[in-house]
Amino acid sequence: MLSRLVFVSASALKSSGPLGAGLVQASRSLHTSSQSLAPVPPLPEKGGKVRHGIIPEELFQLLYPKTGVTGPYMLGTGLLVYLLSKEIYVINHETLVVASIGAIAVYGIKKFGPSVAAFADKLNEEKVAKAQEVKDLAMSSLTQAIEDEKKEQWRVEGRSVLFDAKRNNVAMLLETNYRERIHMVTNEVKRRLDYQIALQHLHRRMEQEHMVSWVEKNVVGSITPQQEKESIAKCITDLKALAKATQAKAAV
Template sequence: MLSRLVLVSGPAFKSSGSFGACVVQASRSLHSSPQSLAPVPPLPEKGGKVRHGIIPEELFQLLYPKTGVTGPYMLGTGLLLYLLSKEIYVVNHETFAAASIGAVVVYGVKKFGPQVAAFADKLNQDKVSKAQEVKDLAMTSLAQAVEDEKKEQWRAEGRPMLFDAKRNNVAMLLEINHRERLHLVTNEVKKRLDYQIEVQNLHRRMEQEHMVNWVEKNVVSSITPQQEKESIAKCITDLKMLAKATQAKARA
């Protein structure tokens, strides 16, 4: 029946050049229109209101001002009678099969629709919760990254002071090294000067000892045996006189 309807309505579409031109113009306008950067509105979670399962509520609201409350029903009934009277739509076994299938579908929707809807809502809620969890983790990681970046920027602001402290430390190390080398040079020079003083003192002492030994040798060699005897006797006499004086003092 649908194929028959297409065959009947096909020539009418072919003969209407304005409809084809409108379609081509609409497609051109869709392809040539500038891209809109406006945010896309979110899709509604539930569809609009319908009557009798398939007829949109907007159609009734559109016909109410012109036809009244019974207008949409009269329009539908007249259109159905027109299709049947002109044999555009012929009632046959396919019609009863479609009605039976439709009844089964309606019964299945009424019977199992709430359970299927609840299951679908549960799956959707699980997906939303997982997506929200992933979003929260991403937001947490990004917030931590922002905090880390701020901390690094704060550390970068303190780099000049750190570099100044390092330069001061290097200058102090160079000064300490310079002073240590000066101290080392001073000690080495002092050691060499002390060595020269010790060498001079050694030379002087050796000269003095040599002079004393030479004088003593010459004096000893110049004394005759007679002078030696007289000197020994004189020493003995002096010792006796000293002993007598000591005894006299002891008695007194």
């Protein structure tokens, strides 16, 4: 129980500020474990072993190599005898009060210590569970943030491909517009050339028709009635000769 109290007091001193941190660091120097400058080793979750409720086990281990197993007890007994013999500590009514209070404290610790320790452990477990829940929530949110960041990086990596595709699409649109305009210009030029050719053909046909009508008119105008009769007679004679030749060929 006292070890738990020492552990709780050390934790309180650690969170109390620079003075508490200094006291905790000074208390650590009493242990035989190796120390390092940075980072500071974490505090143990449970206190060290003690004997008789208050005496640290490290003190016994420190005196064993030089004094043996009975050394710590002889040191304590000798120190008590020295204090009493030199009257540094005088036994009076306050000693009885301290002994009574100590007995009551030992009885209370033995009687109620396990239940108080269990209650303290339960509170500690609840705090650890809440801290673990907060940690898990933070870890999940950070993991999701990492996944989102990776996805965004993947999208950024594909941005160059997307931009290339967009550039190709724009280039194809420009090429299509260019070819459409060339085709439109070609059709317009061809239509105008066809118009000019049709106009030339019309002029030529009109000239030919005019020339034919003029020649025909002049020829008709130049024929006299006598020539017309002679021509008709000549035609009749030619038709009769042609009919006889045809009948002769049919008879043969």
